[in-house]
Amino acid sequence: MKYVIINDKKYELKDIPQDTPILWVLRDYLNMTGTKFGCGVAQCGACTVLLDDKAIRSCSTAISEAIGKKITTIENKDDKELKALRIVWKEHDVAQCGYCQPGQIMNASALLKSNKNPSSDQIKEAMNGNICRCGTYNKILKAVSTVAKG
Missing domain, CATH: 1.10.150.120 ([2Fe-2S]-binding domain)
Incomplete structure (x- = not known):
């Protein structure tokens, strides 16, 4: 089963196309709207999240790159x-x-x-x-x- 860990919670990736940007998985599928859409081409940084503690632009990083990894968003209250x-x-x-x-x-x-x-x-x-x-x-x-x- 394909999954990601977002803010220390495991999410299965059912019916989500693997080329969907992480930003849209967060906002559209999981209703986590703290991460913002800015430019859509990884130039402004508004969509920055952490993937295994490294900053990435979620608007241009496919969810397939996060499978089995840890995503941290601004909604994380324990970090x-x-x-x-x-x-x-x-x-x-x-x-x-x-x-x-x-x-x-x-x-x-x-x-x-x-x-x-x-x-x-x-x-x-x-x-x-x-x-x-x-x-x-x-x-x-x-x-x-x-x-x-x-």
Whole structure:
């Protein structure tokens, strides 16, 4: 049986075409709408989720690539990095319109999972490609730095 694990819960992939992007499986089949559709061509980062703790663009990654693997979305309430990032995001008043923020937080989470104490340059490099139309990049940098410093 084909399955994926999303936010620590196992889902069987019945009647879902294997070339369906993860984004649409999450939103249309599972009603998890925290992950946003932005550009549809993996350029803006709004759709970022984690696949085995690595940031991916869910709009362009087929569900077949996730079979037997772990997907983490912004809806995950138990993930240590996500919890810390959500708290600091509020403290630093990062979000303006908020549309890109789930993708920003997910990308930051992937960074912190692989590098517990990134430098400012490493944060900028890792977050490059997650577009924020409101321009809150300095607040994002401060928030991620705050979490990294503990």
